[in-house]
Amino acid sequence: xxxxxxxxxxxxxxxxxxxxxxxxxxxxxxxxxxxxxxxxxxxxxxxxxxxxxxxxxxxxxxxxxxxxxxxxxxxxxxxxxxxxxxxxxxxxxxxxxxxxxxxxxxxxxxxxxxxxxx
Numbered sequence: 001x002x003x004x005x006x007x008x009x010x011x012x013x014x015x016x017x018x019x020x021x022x023x024x025x026x027x028x029x030x031x032x033x034x035x036x037x038x039x040x041x042x043x044x045x046x047x048x049x050x051x052x053x054x055x056x057x058x059x060x061x062x063x064x065x066x067x068x069x070x071x072x073x074x075x076x077x078x079x080x081x082x083x084x085x086x087x088x089x090x091x092x093x094x095x096x097x098x099x100x101x102x103x104x105x106x107x108x109x110x111x112x113x114x115x116x117x118x
Contacts, residue, residue, distance in 0.1 A: 017039055068103070071103075082114060
């Protein structure tokens with residue numbers, strides 16, 4: 001009598017895990033048990049890092065805005081405070097792009113913030 005291999009459902013479940021493990025090195029992409037562990041770990045990292053990515057980008061934007069502000073003789077916190085007082089609703093992503101790609105426009109925004117602070 002042949003052994004029971006649990007049929008279609010189990011094979012589909014195993015293949016789903018092995019498909020997710022495609023590209024992993026060694027047995028992690030071929031052996032179900034190690035692939036399961038690797039996929040679980042990878043999905044956990046992916047979940048965590050989708051949240052961390054938001055923090056990382058915000059830090060980058062703030063650094064770029066700060067650098068642009070220093071070139072215009074104002075610090076980051078005074079710039080952001082001035083923008084708030086002047087009711088200029090530009091988010092950090094837009095300000096960072098402006099600081100890098102369109103320096104004259106960024107300088108105009110900084111001047112408005114300085115005027116609101118004075």
